[in-house]
Amino acid sequence: MKVDQFIVIMVSLLSSVSLLVIVSLGLALAFGMMGVINMAHGEFLMLGAYFTITAVNAGIVLPVAILISAIAMGGLGMVIERIVLRQLYGRIWATMLATWGLSLLIVGVVQLVFGTSSNGIPTPLSTIHLGGYMLSQYSLVLIALAGVLIATTYLVFARTPYGTMARAAASLPEMAAAVGINVSRVNMITFGIASALAGLGGGLLAPLSGVSPTFGQGYIGDAFMTVVVGGASPLLGASTASLLLGGIYAGVSNIVSPVAGTLALLLVSMLVLRFLPTGLTGLWRKARQ
Amino acid sequence: MKISNLRTRPSQTRALGATATIVVGVGLSFIIPAFTAHTVSLWVIYGLLALSFTFVWGHGGIFSLGQAAFFGLGGYAYGVAGIDLAPTTHETMSALLVAAVVGAGAAALLGYFVIYGGIRGVFVAVITIAATLALLTFFTSTGDPAYHIGAAMLGGDNGMVGVPSLTIPGLLSTSNGTLATVVVVAVIVWFAIAELLHRPFGRILAGTRENEFRTQLLGYDVRGRTLAAFVVGGLIAGLAGGLYAGWGNFISPQVFSLQQASLVAIWALVGGRRSLIGAFIGAFAVQGLSELLGQLTSGAVIPLVLGVILLLLVLFLPNGVLPTIVASVLGLVRQKGTAQPSVQNYVEPDPDAAFGRAPSRGLKVTAKAVSMRFGGLSVLRGIDLEVPANAVRTLIGPNGAGKSTFFNLMIGRYRPTAGEIYLGDVRVTRLRPEKRARLGLGIKTQVPSIYSELTVAENVWIAAWAVSRRTQEASRMSAHVLAGLGLTHRAAELAGALSHGELQWLEIGMVIAREPRVVLLDEPTAGMTRAETRRYVDLVAVLARSATVIVVEHDMEFVRELEAQVTMFHDGTVFAEGLMDDLRHDDRILDVYLGRADSA
Structure with missing residues (x-):
């Protein structure tokens, strides 16, 4: 294999991995830290994409537009936590169904506001020529950003007072409340961060494809798979599962076809869960013992 | 002593009700206009799909969001079998059978991984929905003519067209005939499931749902039973999918979409998560409303309204609209003359x-x-x-x-x-x-491990049946044990209502009954x-x-x-x-x- 071909394959592999990280990090965070499976996560991505497109069309440069989407989604997430999720903690099926309702609601609103047709913005940055191949610079940016996102989230949860409180509230809410942590506020912020990550993800994905009200549906299945395969530890789980699933998807897609890649992803996920019902994080816990 | 209605023979009332519904339903099917029959058929089919969810979730305790997947696979299976077989056999009942088998088979495969892998709770929901969405991706990308089985093209995004209507030799394959067929199938399924739930299988399924580990400690293979329930759910959903494809002569990947899957949850929540008939009422109510909205508006508001309904249901009526109405009506009736269980008839336990x-x-x-x-x-x-x-x-x-x-x-x-x-x-x-x-081996755990949502008698009965595997014998045994423990007067109450001391005795009773x-x-x-x-x-x-x-x-x-x-x-x-x-x-x-x- 020639060097240029090898680099291209590696980039396509890392690109699949980074996409999974970008679409699943927010979902993994809300699940790992709060036990909330956000069925509207795909719609949060979609809203992030619409916000970004709207901002770009209003003349704002793309990076700023994406940041604005993230902040807007963070705010919306906090409102949703206050109004809906708060009532349902501890009833996991109720949170799922409620966020599912939310997902339909968001799709409905977006359809009324933006219509059902697809909107888009051009992919920024150009392509690099490498031997006989072309590489999109934007996908290189996405790969780097996926790493930055994981590192930043890690730092926030491992190194800041808020992060410590959030982890305390996640593992033992009553005890955390007893030592004076405002669990309800911590939850609101955590869901806000998770939503902001979804908004950011949607913004980053917006230039890659057309954005329509069903935009989220294209990513949500992979995001769910990544989270269940990863297991309860949000960062470690999401990143290892993204590596595994992204690698397999890219590998099989390149060799066989994207359809086979999708099926391989499903199959591998089911095999992992058959032997590690708590996901890859469970394996890591086992190994540590 | 009252051990609620467990039977070895089918309930005559229910059989009578089912027969009457079939007669009236089939009769009506041919009286109403073809257009109405067409619409109502879909509602009944959706009711059947909702029933599969109610059974799997409300009774089996498996929060499966994959019912839409089995429905879709059933639809595609009917399409393939119908397109390939009907020209020779001139009927599609065999295709319907294929749909049911494919639904059951898919549920068996997914269920094996989920249940035998030890996946529980929310992971089940996520993996089932993820599998559904993976199917959406798969079927969407089968647009290439290379994706065909026999003469049946999968058709990618556009779906499979030219699916033959429900046809029984000798009967016409009209809209009215379709409605009649759909009604007959739905009533038979409803009857079979209701009967199943009133047999030991149903009671043990309830036990597994309430307290899986206790059920295991009583000697039941909970994984096998849960998988069996899941497969039955897949079979019903597959059957409904087959009916759906025959009804519309068409099946597309949209059946695997998140929106379609969410409808299943909405129907079931409106009708109540445990009610079999409620599944149909929920589907009728929600689809009726959607129909109305579609006529009044452009139809674009439908997802919005459904989303709001789902959100409000979960927040305010988690038990379902129908059960809440029924409970409040019953509550009004009951207020006149409530008999509190009397403390006077306390009986000393006599081990x-x-x-x-x-x-x-x-x-x-x-x-x-x-x-x-x-x-x-x-x-x-x-x-x-x-x-x-x-x-x-x-x-x-x-x-x-x-x-x-x-x-x-x-x-x-x-x-x-x-x-x-x-x-x-x-x-x-x-x-x-x-x-x-x-x-x-029997154990009385430190914190009483019982079925708090089942009656006291049912708790002991499940333990007794584990040994004799005979309904009558188990009833006799549990009556005997309850009498000895001084719990006979509370037999019909929910175990969760017992005092701390009584719970200890109840659990010992469950150990003894084995x-x-x-x-x-x-x-x-x-x-x-x-x-x-x-x-x-x-x-x-x-x-x-x-x-x-x-x-x-x-x-x-x-x-x-x-x-x-x-x-x-x-x-x-x-x-x-x-x-x-x-x-x-x-x-x-x-x-x-x-x-x-x-x-x-």
Whole structure:
């Protein structure tokens, strides 16, 4: 294999991995830290994409537009936590169904506001020529950003007072409340961060494809798979599962076809869960013992 | 005594109702206009899909969001079989059968991974929805003509077209005929499921849903039963999918979409998560509303309205619209003349009456060098214990000595890191909990482990049926046990309503009803009064006539009154063994555990 071909394959592999990280990090965070499976996560991505497109069309440069989407989604997430999720903690099926309702609601609103047709913005940055191949610079940016996102989230949860409180509230809410942590506020912020990550993800994905009200549906299945395969530890789980699933998807897609890649992803996920019902994080816990 | 309506024969009322519905339904099918028949057919099909969800979730306790996937696969299967077979056979009932089989097969495959993989709770929901979405991606990308089975093109995004209508030879394949067929299938399925739920399978399914581990401890293979329920759910969804494809002559990947899957949840929530008929009412109500909205507006508001409905339902009416209405109507009726269970008819538990007749067949219990490590923590370090058949043994020791871990190894919750455990001559070290239960092992756990959402009688009945596997025999046994425990007057109440002391007796009753050969009692007298504790001493004596009894206890008075051999655990080892009176004079034991009178 020639060097240029090898680099291209590696980039396509890392690109699949980074996409999974970008679409699943927010979902993994809300699940790992709060036990909330956000069925509207795909719609949060979609809203992030619409916000970004709207901002770009209003003349704002793309990076700023994406940041604005993230902040807007963070705010919306906090409102949703206050109004809906708060009532349902501890009833996991109720949170799922409620966020599912939310997902339909968001799709409905977006359809009324933006219509059902697809909107888009051009992919920024150009392509690099490498031997006989072309590489999109934007996908290189996405790969780097996926790493930055994981590192930043890690730092926030491992190194800041808020992060410590959030982890305390996640593992033992009553005890955390007893030592004076405002669990309800911590939850609101955590869901806000998770939503902001979804908004950011949607913004980053917006230039890659057309954005329509069903935009989220294209990513949500992979995001769910990544989270269940990863297991309860949000960062470690999401990143290892993204590596595994992204690698397999890219590998099989390149060799066989994207359809086979999708099926391989499903199959591998089911095999992992058959032997590690708590996901890859469970394996890591086992190994540590 | 009332043990609610379990039967071995089909209910005549229900059979009559089903027949009447079929007659009226089929009659109406041919009277109403074809266009209306077309619309109503879809509602009935959706009701069937909702029923599969109600059965799997409300009754089986599996929060499966994959019913839409089985529905879609059933639809595609009907399409393929119909397109390829109907030209030769001139009917599509065989295609319908294929749809049901494919739905059941897909559920068996997914269910095997989920249930035998030990995936529980929310992970089930996520993996089932993820599988549905993976199918959406797959079927969307089958646009290439290469994706065909026989003459049937999968068709990618546009779906499969030219699917033959529901056709029975001799009957017309009109819209009215379709409605009649759909109604007949729906009523038969409803009848079969209702019957299934009123048989032992249904009751044990309810037990598994309420308390999986207790069901396992009673000797049931919970995984097999849960998988069976899941497969039945897949079969119904597949059947509904087949009907759907025949109804619309078309099936597209949109059946795998998140929106379609969410509809299933909305129908079931409107109708109530446990109600079989509610599934149909929910589907009719929601689809009727959508139809209305579609006529009044452009139809774009439908997802919005459905989303709001789902959100409001979860927030304010989590039990479903229909059950809430029914409950409030019943509540109004009941307010006139409520009979509170009277405290006067309290009956003393009489262990001898409950259990005295069982034959003596206790098993020797042996633990050989049993060790258990959790990560770096060594909880048990080479426990050797031998309890002769029909003996009573008390385990004492400070907290953290390893007593509870030892019990957990005995019942099979964990497997020891080293060593062997025997019940009689059978090595059980690696057996699953239900297999040990079938050998005759029973446990009363520290916190009563019962089915709080089932009646007291049903609790004991499930335990009794595990042994005899005969409905009548199990009813007789549970009536007998309840009478002996003084719980007959509360038999029809939900177990969750019992007092703390009664719960302890109920759980012991569930152990007794299995006619165990080895009984483990984990701190049985915690929270009991002196008088109750004394009755417990009698109970242990009665149990020991027919079984080997091992008791973990902290109440030294109780331990002394048992007058049994005592084994003291300390730091994961057997520290001392002997009669209580001897141990009381052992200086080491006084230091480690019992304490000295003068140091207090």
